[in-house]
Amino acid sequence: MKRHTLSLLLASAGLAATVTGAFAGVTLDKIVERGELVCGVSQGSAGLSLPDSNGEWSGLDVDYCRALAAAALGDPAKVRFVPLSSAQRFEVLEAGDIDVLSRNTTKTSTRDGTLPVLFVDTIFYDGQAFMVPKSLGISASTELDGATVCVQPGTVNEQNLVDYFTTNSLSFKSVVIESLPELESAFYAGRCDVYLSDASTLSASRATRAETPDDFVILPERITKSPLAPVVRSDDVEWYKLASWTRNILVEAEELGITQANVEEMKASQNPSIQRLLGVHEGIGKSFGLDDDWAARVIAGVGNYGEVYDRNLGPDTPLKLERGLNALWTDGGLMYSSPVQ
């Protein structure tokens, strides 16, 4: 009898949980209950996600997770970071061990089509480029005839490399090593003249793995496009929406001129767009299962997109990466947020 009551109790509790879950999102509930967001990041990629010697994480991908924690929990510090290799990242997300994957992941049709995940809008537009030692005196990739190129075998990079050199009737020798750290190690040891990868990977690698970063230069050409985006599971659309709009808030805040420093003053602004975003009148929080103050919390937590970018990748950082495609659409870039209204 006793056991019967217990199972009934459990069943109704379970039912209750599902019902509330339908409104606020199961993932969000779990995060609130746990008191922290679990965020999958890379094992170390400067500018995107990298731990310092005290285990403190920083980077663009990391700040996105902090923004999400500020939205969901009201505190950008309540994040646990889980470093993942590129091979295990999707498995761990699908298994539910992390809430969001923010790990320089390119959105492609295959991934979108075959994996049970949803891609948030792009937070960093990347593309493949060539890095060479400055001492070679090369300024354009058309001068690379006869060079030895370090590249990972069987990757998109390798196919693009072949296509690029063939199209431009250049010859090359390749050194193919499966593991990325070893490949980079071979490049900096001088085994190859050229290292081909995404521009962000190249600049991160140069800043952290080269003995003297100034000895290497990234050639200006981009031979492919690769939009990097955070990823969530597709079984919780509520959480996906929250993740998407957290990204949009960062971009919209930059466009509206709201910064980490002035967010409180801006609440007094007469601009209706700013008032809506910061929840002064009829904010946007309720529709996402949050309060109206959440956008303000996100901006107070990490700043706007421009601030996040400059702090992690900009000219004042060791990476010295120009905004380029990542400038706001109003400045000729691709960064764009759907309207907040």
Next chain:
Amino acid sequence: MGALRSKTMIGATASVIFIFIIALLSSNGYFADVLGVLSQRAGFQIPESAFSVTAADPLYWTLLAGLINTVRVAVAAAILATLLGLVLATLRLSAFPGFRLLAGLVIEPLRNTPVVLQLFLWYGLLINNLPATRNAVEILPSVFLSNRGLALPTITSDGLSFPELTGFNFTGGMTVSPELAALLFGLTLFHASYLAEIFRAGIMSVPSGQVDAAKALGLRFYRRMRLVVLPQALNFIIPPSTNQFLALVKNSSLAVAIGFPDLVAVVSTLINQSGDAVLGTVIVVVAFLGLNLVLSGGLALYHRSQMQRGKPSLSVSLPEPEKAQWDDWVKTPWRKAGTIALGLLGTYLLWQLLKWSVVQAVWIGSPDECRAASGACWAMITEKYRLILLGPYPLGLGWRPVLATLVLALSLIFAARYVRRKPHYALPGIGIAIAGWYWLMGGGLTLPVVNIALWGGLPLTIALSVLSIFLALPIGLALALARMSPLRILSAPAYIVIDIFRSVPQIFLLFGIAILMPHILPAGWTPDKFWRALFALIMITSAYMAEVFRAGLLAVPPGQAEAARSLGMNRLTIFTLVVLPQAVRIAWPAIVNTFVGAIKDTSLVFIVGLMDVLAATKAAVVDPSWRLYSLEGYFFTAMIYFAICYSLARYARRFERLR
């Protein structure tokens, strides 16, 4: 001839049946399409080949270039290893104990560490410690050494061609890349150490009267060896060295780990690129079954033509080198001089080693302090030991894998002692030990959960070794019994499984099984790569174990079973109480050597992305600030492997002597 023909038949059947199974597994009309796929543009370019290959060439052309790369590395390494093996064997058999000691010091570390670790070590030394192209050293006229390899002059149709530094690289002449050099060097040393022991056993099998008679005839050392000893020793040497050459061909596929484009590397690129694992697997399996057949067939023919007297020995047991008496060191003036010279040289080398590894070494400190010092940089280990030993296992929970490993290893060893006397306690004990290990590693119940993707380091290596060894014992025995069965329906599949798992390189089996497993299992059931790797290791070890068991079972005198039958025992009792214990007793040294092989094989799991102790070491040594100290990192891990494998090998040898 009988053995050769049946081997050919089995190999052929194996490949036919394998292709048939794959054809059944794959969707309709798959194989009609293979020729189409093979003649498509490859789309990737391999770094070096015997003939010119570009990305625009058809796929079969690229695959052929890969196969030729495999064959040319294997042939070159086999020749070099044979020569070096002979030298080492001669040294080890020398009457002068100094030479024996010297050979032992070279052979034992090479035999008791994984060959892939040795390859990483040589490759790391070559690319990190040689000068850049522009500062290439001209070691001989027109021979340049740099971290891009060795540039040599060659003869072409237009006369001599000299290497010249133009633009980015040396052009003209020929270049031996660091990848090829590391592979050749590593394979040669590793297999020479095995061949040396085989040659030694073969030479010792020649009756000493033959040597004495040759001495009495006044033949000096060289002619004595060439005319009397070696021809007779060959009978004993060929069968085991055939196995060594087969292992060498398989090990040449470790090229994939350091970026040399052999067949397996080309196929793995193909699989990465196209996702077509079935075609790739068929190509590798058929190619290696074929190479295996050609090589074992060829050596069997040669063996027959050479075999004039004496019975061939199927297994070679390694006799211990004679214990040196002080008298042996100083018996003649020559030996006295040799002892003094070796003593001086040894002291000098020992002092240099001590200076490097202890006196001038940096134990704690930064990379800058290491650069300033001239000794070893153990600070790298001090900094990275946690990564090397435990991999990515979460900080603060390190006690769990340590405890789990102790529980697993100790209770399995304990259970093994009691499995015959008290099976009803031992068998559930094994189950409980494995469950306890899994709980401590993975968490759950009261412990925080640790995803299996984060398991790593030495606990992972030990768990893979221990589990694959223990599960391979029953499976190997079952395979051996099936293979010896008079029923075709049992013996044929066993033949095929054993043949495939012994002929195809271990590294490809791990890779192929990890990729193919989700296709073969029911949909939605995709075990983690840890389980896939473990399954592959169990199957590989089982196939080797099956042959060892079979040899042991065949060696039990048939009179034993007949005597037991006449006592009225039934077949099961005869097998478990009379035949099996004796077979295990006979085969025990070989079984333990299979354990050693299994432990070394776990070092290959990096290919499926597992962070075992070697993969974790690799992750540690590629840290840019410690890049120059890869030698120290690999040295540290090599010592761990050596400690485990060498003690097991000594243990096996003790049993050999008792026999």
